[in-house]
Amino acid sequence: MTLILALIGGSTAMGFGAEHRYQVAAERFARRLMWLVLWLLMPVVTFFNIASLHITARVGAGIAFGWVSIAVVLVASYVVGSRVLCLDRAGTGALMCVTAFGNTGYLGIPLTGALFGFHEIPNAVAYDTLVSSVALVTVGFSVGAAFGTVGERARDRVAAFFLRNPPLWAAILGLLAPDVLAPGWAVHASRVLVVAILPVGFFAVGVTLAAEAEEGAAKFPPPLSRDVVAAVLLKLVLPPLVVIALAGAIIDVPNAYFTQAAMASGLNNLVVAHTYGLDRRLTAGAIAWSTAVVAFVGLVVALL
Numbered sequence: 620m621t622l623i624l625a626l627i628g629g630s631t632a633m634g635f636g637a638e639h640r641y642q643v644a645a646e647r648f649a650r651r652l653m654w655l656v657l658w659l660l661m662p663v664v665t666f667f668n669i670a671s672l673h674i675t676a677r678v679g680a681g682i683a684f685g686w687v688s689i690a691v692v693l694v695a696s697y698v699v700g701s702r703v704l705c706l707d708r709a710g711t712g713a714l715m716c717v718t719a720f721g722n723t724g725y726l727g728i729p730l731t732g733a734l735f736g737f738h739e740i741p742n743a744v745a746y747d748t749l750v751s752s753v754a755l756v757t758v759g760f761s762v763g764a765a766f767g768t769v770g771e772r773a774r775d776r777v778a779a780f781f782l783r784n785p786p787l788w789a790a791i792l793g794l795l796a797p798d799v800l801a802p803g804w805a806v807h808a809s810r811v812l813v814v815a816i817l818p819v820g821f822f823a824v825g826v827t828l829a830a831e832a833e834e835g836a837a838k839f840p841p842p843l844s845r846d847v848v849a850a851v852l853l854k855l856v857l858p859p860l861v862v863i864a865l866a867g868a869i870i871d872v873p874n875a876y877f878t879q880a881a882m883a884s885g886l887n888n889l890v891v892a893h894t895y896g897l898d899r900r901l902t903a904g905a906i907a908w909s910t911a912v913v914a915f916v917g918l919v920v921a922l923l
Contacts, residue, residue, distance in 0.1 A: 623733050623817065624914050627726070630818040634825020642830075649826040652819045660812050660819075661724065662789035667809040668744040669793030670801035678742065680869065681862075681876035685750035688861040688880050689719045689758070696853055704846055706898075712766025713898035714846065716891055717905035718853040719762075720755045721882035723747040725820030726910065730882075730917055735874045737810050742875035748790040751885070759891050767895030824886055824910075828903055841904035850905035854884050855912060883909035 637645040672678065696718045700711035721727065724747045731743040793801070828841075841847065859881035866872050884905045892902040 623729055624918055626818045627821050627910070627914055630821035631825040631828075634822040634827075635829045636825075637822075638826040638829035645826050646830060649823040653823050656725075656816055656819050658785050660816050661786045664728070664809045664812050664816070665744055665748055665786045665789040666793045666796070667801050667806045668741040669748065669790045670796045670798075671806045672741040672745055672793075674794075677870060677872050678745065680866075681742065681872035682745060682749050684862045684865045684872060685746055685876060685880060686754070687865060688858040689750070689754050691861050692719050692853060692857050693758070693762070695857060696850075699849055699853065700846075704849060706846060708766045709768055709896060710846065710898040710901055712762050712895075713888075713892055713901045713905075714850055714853075715762050715766070716759055716888045716897065717850050717884040717902055717909075718857070720759050720885050720888055721751060721854065721858075721879070722820075722885040722906075722910065723751040723879045723882050725816055725886065726913065727751075727879045727882040729817050730913070731875045731878045732810065734878060734917065734920060737807075739873060739875040740810050742873045743879055745790075746876055746879040748786055751879070752786060755885070755887055755891075759888070760894075763891040763895030763897055767892075767897045820886065824906065827886065827889055828907060841900070841907050843908060844904065846901050847904040847908060850884070850901065851909045851912060854905065854909050855881055881913070883913040 634645070634649065637648070641648075693715050696715040697711060700706045700714040704710075704714075706714060723743070728740060728743045728747060732740045859877055862872070862876055862880040866876075884902075886906060888902050888906065889899070891897060892899045
């Protein structure tokens, strides 16, 4: 756990410093690293861990509960943003996205492994792929188009969903693959790659936050304004409460589904904010502060 926190802090600081010093070159390098994660590392991790996942009633329930939690938090965030905080449409849409779509890949998978052991990683990967990733590129992009100042055609989003989502295809292949294609050594090797994904993802976080600060859309550390506090509370409290309540009332689920539901706001929310004109200040602030809270709580839990 200490290694994970060191990687998070060190990688974010390196990314922030690199963008200030090298600017365009750092942003180009971060994009290439993210391409490497999207097209190589994540598909490998996804395929072998999904292939080794045993689909049971508890696993299926965990995935279903994750979708229910997203639906609940989207409605709650809309009400809080539009009625309580009186945000404009771009702010309300940003609040909905940062509270519904978490960092279940770069942060959630390694953190789950550190807290509960590598045997929970397949469940964490299943949540990231079948809940978070699918929800982001469908529901998340739809929220951006509906509430942002810039929109794109629906058919372009559908095409991007299928053509620019290699982890989804890897998950489908993993579900169809026989056990012989996922030997134990390959599954264990893929889980080592999870550690490699973490610093790459948070280097990109640092670069992005630095770029946002220079454009006047964010500061580092971002100000803890009222809407950012609301975003952090909604993201870290409501989704896990929904999953816990459903698990208690219907069927127990693996521990990975609780940690993934409680994960910090995802970096990809910035992609949605940039693409559709949502509030980037709120988006960047929610990502930074929710990540800090999750990292601190994770350390405390690991030490208990």
